[in-house]
Amino acid sequence: MFIVESNLPLTARFALASIAVGTSGISTGLVAWCGMPYVITLRRLNPEENSGAEGVEMTTLNLFLRPKITTVYDPMFLVETKRAFAKWELAGAITLPAGKSIAPGTEETVAETTDKEGNIIGRWIVTWGNDGEGTCHQVGDIIRYFNVHEELLI
Structure with missing residues (x-):
C-alpha cells in the first residue's frame, strides 16, 4: 500500500493499512475464541x-x-x-x-x-x-x- 503509486494521501494509506491489520487481528481472535475449547x-x-x-x-x-x-x-x-x-x-x-x-x-x-x-x-x-x-x-x-x-x- 505504501510502495504502489497512488493519488491517495499518506494518511489514507495508513488508515487502509490499519483497517486491514485490525480486521485480520479481530478475525484471528474470533477463530481462537471459537476453537479454544x-x-x-x-x-x-x-x-x-x-x-x-x-x-x-x-x-x-x-x-x-x-x-x-x-x-x-x-x-x-x-x-x-x-x-x-x-x-x-x-x-x-x-x-x-x-x-x-x-x-x-x-x-x-x-x-x-x-x-x-x-x-x-x-x-x-x-x-x-x-x-x-x-x-x-x-x-x-x-x-x-x-x-x-x-x-x-x-
Whole structure:
C-alpha cells in the first residue's frame, strides 16, 4: 500500500493499512475464541490411576497449536454450559450429593491444566462451605470450557 503509486494521501494509506491489520487481528481472535475449547483427545482415567476415583483428561490446543491437557479429577464438576461453541464447563458452584460430607473451609483441587511438558499452568479449586456447598475459583491459566465431539464420548 505504501510502495504502489497512488493519488491517495499518506494518511489514507495508513488508515487502509490499519483497517486491514485490525480486521485480520479481530478475525484471528474470533477463530481462537471459537476453537479454544475444542477437545482433540478425551481419555477416561481409571480409579487406579486417579487416586481411587474416575476422572477425565482432555487435550485442547492454544492459538499457536500447542497442546494443553486439562485433567478433571471428579467429573461431577463438569456441567453443561451456555457458552457458544462449548458443551461443558467447570462448575462455578456445586453441592455435594446426599450422604457425603466434608469439613467447611476445606479446599481441594478439582482440575489442573498442564502444558505438553507436564508443567502445571492452572488449577480449578473448590472451597467447601456449610451444608456441602462448594464455590470454585481458578488459580493460574486453567481451561474452563470444553467442546467435546460426540465421537470422543464413545
